[in-house]
Amino acid sequence: MHESPMARTSAVFQAAFGAAPSIVVQAPGRVNLIGEHTDYNDGLVLPCAIDYRTVIAARRRDDGVVRVIAADYDDAVDEYRLDAPIDRLDSPMWANYVRGVVRELVQRGLPMSGMDMVVAGDVPQGAGLSSSASLSVAVGMLFATLPGFEEVRPIDIALVAQQAENDFVGCKCGNMDQISSALGAAGHALLIDCRSLEVRPVPIPANAAIVILNSHVARGLVDSAYNARRLQCEEAARHFGVAALRDVSLELLRARGPELDPTVLQRARHVVTENARVLGAATALAAGDLERMGELMEESHASMRDDFEITVPAIDELVGIVKTVIGGAGGVRMTGGGFGGCVVALVPHALVGAIQEAVGRSYRAPNGEQATIYVCNAAAGAGTVAA
Numbered sequence: 001m002h003e004s005p006m007a008r009t010s011a012v013f014q015a016a017f018g019a020a021p022s023i024v025v026q027a028p029g030r031v032n033l034i035g036e037h038t039d040y041n042d043g044l045v046l047p048c049a050i051d052y053r054t055v056i057a058a059r060r061r062d063d064g065v066v067r068v069i070a071a072d073y074d075d076a077v078d079e080y081r082l083d084a085p086i087d088r089l090d091s092p093m094w095a096n097y098v099r100g101v102v103r104e105l106v107q108r109g110l111p112m113s114g115m116d117m118v119v120a121g122d123v124p125q126g127a128g129l130s131s132s133a134s135l136s137v138a139v140g141m142l143f144a145t146l147p148g149f150e151e152v153r154p155i156d157i158a159l160v161a162q163q164a165e166n167d168f169v170g171c172k173c174g175n176m177d178q179i180s181s182a183l184g185a186a187g188h189a190l191l192i193d194c195r196s197l198e199v200r201p202v203p204i205p206a207n208a209a210i211v212i213l214n215s216h217v218a219r220g221l222v223d224s225a226y227n228a229r230r231l232q233c234e235e236a237a238r239h240f241g242v243a244a245l246r247d248v249s250l251e252l253l254r255a256r257g258p259e260l261d262p263t264v265l266q267r268a269r270h271v272v273t274e275n276a277r278v279l280g281a282a283t284a285l286a287a288g289d290l291e292r293m294g295e296l297m298e299e300s301h302a303s304m305r306d307d308f309e310i311t312v313p314a315i316d317e318l319v320g321i322v323k324t325v326i327g328g329a330g331g332v333r334m335t336g337g338g339f340g341g342c343v344v345a346l347v348p349h350a351l352v353g354a355i356q357e358a359v360g361r362s363y364r365a366p367n368g369e370q371a372t373i374y375v376c377n378a379a380a381g382a383g384t385v386a387a
């Protein structure tokens with residue numbers, strides 16, 4: 001488990017199939033700098049792809065069989081035919097992420113081919129860094145190398161991956177994670193308009209380090225709580241008579257928000273104010289203004305804690321420890337769907353050591369674990385790599 005996913009997939013492929021793979025693709029995980037739970041409200045987000053990824057080593061086969069080996073799960077195998085119904089399994093979930101994308105591509109009438117694949121990755125799982133989206137996007141990217149897929153763009157792969165996750169896997173996620181993985185740009189965050197699908201790369205300032213801190217708080221009840229938030233946002237949008245909360249201005253929120261159930265108003269307030277913060281953050285980031293970025297990240301965290309109610313005490317504590325170290329010199333907030341997972345900090349490089357020291361000294365998860373800290377680079381999106 002210590003070698004890179006590239007080395008692992010190639011070695012397992014060689015051992016299983018007696019040949020080197022002819023295609024290798026990768027798709028990164030992502031960290032969201034700001035813009036949480038705005039994607040499924042047709043809103044704005046500012047994530048970046050990270051240099052942790054899912055890799056698939058593969059070769060075509062002519063008999064219509066898809067055979068998948070999961071190198072991270074004791075080389076477990078899943079096998080099925082393209083010309084027979086592809087059903088969802090009770091487990092393992094990794095197999096469903098692959099099956100969902102394959103089935104979606106078949107249903108869209110694309111010229112599919114059988115495939116031998118070995119999958120491995122180093123995106124921390126269950127941490128809110130989109131390991132599942134990176135797997136789905138990698139599968140799409142792999143089949144997109146086939147003849148007949150020339151018209152399929154990375155954004156299409158992202159939307160196929162999202163659809164598979166919504167309809168096949170059963171998680172009603174938005175499109176941020178898949179778009180980040182498919183369209184990431186090295187050294188840049190992406191300002192994504194989740195309605196128009198316009199994507200604008202925003203450079204990460206040269207003096208800024210992206211630090212991800214895994215709280216090791218298990219993300220309990222994630223799906224039900226996520227779906228409940230989604231329903232509350234839809235209820236609020238109906239109240240305002242708009243297609244999505246994206247269409248609600250701060251003025252409209254102030255004028256007609258008080259008619260809402262107080263909890264639903266809180267949810268709507270988070271989304272409306274978060275969209276405004278994303279725009280401000282994109283401007284601050286482009287100007288290299290880490291102090292302003294820090295203010296917006298602090299407001300975002302408070303909004304997730306108090307209005308959207310998706311943080312947990314250990315995450316708030318971790319954010320507080322980092323904040324004590326960085327003061328106003330950068331930003332820190334919870335990142336991802338919530339209820340545990342990771343915290344992201346965008347800080348001057350010079351502060352990384354002090355953050356590591358303070359977190360190591362002061363933070364313990366409820367189960368006694370220390371936080372794991374990843375200092376990341378903003379990475380390029382999914383694509384083929386030399387086999």
Ligand code: GAF
Nearest residue numbers: 036037173174175176336337
């Ligand atoms: C999860 C979802 F998959 C995303 O679509 C997004 O809604 C995020 O939570 C919250 O911003 O990662």
